[in-house]
Amino acid sequence: MAELGATRQAHSGRISLDPDKVESGLAQLVLTVVELLRQLMERQALHRVEDGSLDDEAIERLGLTFMRLDERMKELKEVFGLTDEDLNIDLGPLGKLL
Template sequence: MTRTDSLAAASPTSLTNQPTGRVSLDPEKAEEGLAQLVLTVIELLRQLVERQAMRRVDSGNLNDEQIEKLGVALMNLEEKMDELKEHFNLDDDDLNIDLGPLGNLL
């Protein structure tokens, strides 16, 4: 069976009920798929910023006031992400997009 044959044999519901970690390709749910993709990119950037901040803190290049401001900013960003995930009915697993042979994104 060729790849085209297997796609043609798949029922419409099997294509829309994709496992967690995949962006929905259903045209009826395009907004949800786009929100999932955008929030995934934002979460990836948030994690990168957090790691960089921790490196700066560990290196001793920041004073106590800067560390406090950085911590508050990161907590606020995480809180906002939680609000957005709740608004779009997504969880952490939904943002960890499956990249196939490369593994998961996050």
């Protein structure tokens, strides 16, 4: 209990937020979610291609979409100074996210 009181005293002032770090942290979280969704969508698209449920035009559109998304993700990671490893969040006992 004394430890909790000491922690409260140490942190009893204002919260100091660095806007640059907040922006970077938010960008990391958002890009991680986008990357996770991209990987899931890509797997689903591959299954549909393998099943033969997509015509050539749809396959072409999917390929172009994933290429553009990959390019944009690279640009955004560069803007925020993030790497692929930065997006691979450690979930503790569950392991890495991506």
